[in-house]
Amino acid sequence: MYAVETLDLAIALFLLLNLLAGLGRVHHGPGAADRMLAAMLFGTTTVAVLLLLAEATALPALRDVALLVVLLAAVLVVAFTRTPRREEER
Amino acid sequence: MTVAEWLSVGALALGAAFFFTGTVGLLRFPGTFARLHALTKADNLGLGCVALGLALQADSAWVAAKLALVWGVALVAATVSAHLIARYTLRERGGTGRAPP
């Protein structure tokens, strides 16, 4: 079973590299929507990393953390796209 | 290693490949809509593969069910997020009059 846990960690490491590579998009933009896309990438990748860590380090509570991140990802996008601008309502 | 473990390894590797594809798409594709397209599909397929691979390693059916739940919620969240960001971008560019606020 040891081999499989090492593999889980290796995949998590690869995904973390992926996430850090995604920072390039935050840096270059050009628009706010592109940066928001990068934030979505971070969210999904973090969920996968947490699920892998839950299995590899035998901490089942990390799956609850992953569930929480998934639920809150949508709240972030709604906060970004659905907040009215000041001029619109006042 | 057992058959389930080999399948699990395959699913995890496939998932990692999809995540890689999504990141390459986000970094290399021109234009917001193309990047949106690459990211929301590839990443969530990747998450599904990772969840499947982990479910094959899981000790109990409850763990597998929780993994399925996480993926299901992720799919709904990603679908709606892609929709919202696409509309936002369309409106930002002064798009068609057919996208109300």
Next chain:
Amino acid sequence: MIDRAFDLLLIGGMLGLAVQVVASRALFRSVVLFIALGLLMAVVWARLAAPDLALAEAAIGAGLTGALLLAAYRALQPAGEAGDAEPAALPRRWALVAAVLSGALVAAIGWAVLGLEPPAASAGREALARLGESGVKSPITAVLLSFRAVDTLAEVVVLFAAFLGARVVAEPLGRAGPGPRPDPAGGEPVLMPLLLRVTVPMGVLVAGYLLWSGGHQPGGAFQAGAVLAALGVLLRLTGRLQPVAETSPAERLALVGGIVLFSAIGLAGAGMASAVLAYPEGWAYTLILLIETGLTLAIALPLTLLFSGSAGLRWRGR
């Protein structure tokens, strides 16, 4: 070997992100980087085998604070401007003074911490050893609601005081928060009702699960309250909850109920158990769960109202 590589990459990423959040000149870039920092922080707590903190960080650091920053950015952005507004920069010499002063402070604190003698018997070990006396199986909940209950009570009072303070400041301005969405029925993206139908019941379920979990595994009132607050933010932004100027009696009850309940049970402990904020024999689990339920509401409602910038919220379905 591979876990060492993972940890090193995580540490490097955290440090790089932290510098970028502060140093970046574009405001929106900093906001997104801050959200990424919160997510990575949750992974750090996961690596340190502290799922309680990972839960709290994911819910408050990445979720609620992220939503607050994004909404604030959007609300401040001028209507005609699509690009990334550059914030007004501080003159270079003042930035230098601030950097030197805060650097000196960090160095002084670091020096003081390095000089501390490691305690021979830490309170954490004693708490673990006496877990059986607390009535719950999770050591974190035991510390929060039994061994150091007075700290937890004070924290919730601080949150309530912060809400009152924000009301005092926001009232004369009359323009705090993201502003009401005029009509949820007209001009809404077609997928929004689907999102709410999935997320809201799931979120309530997850909050209840986390609350109940607190007794025997990571979870508890703070995490559950943060999830409920995030749902409140979602409903507020989609116009289901409309801001109003009056706090309803039910909202008042939820705001102070947790504190009153906690204090009442705590004071009763002086007579029925050994001390103030101690629980009578055999009742600890029931009372802790009751207090945690009250605290969940006393945490969720002020957070939602702080985001909303209003004194109260009123339901308005479609």
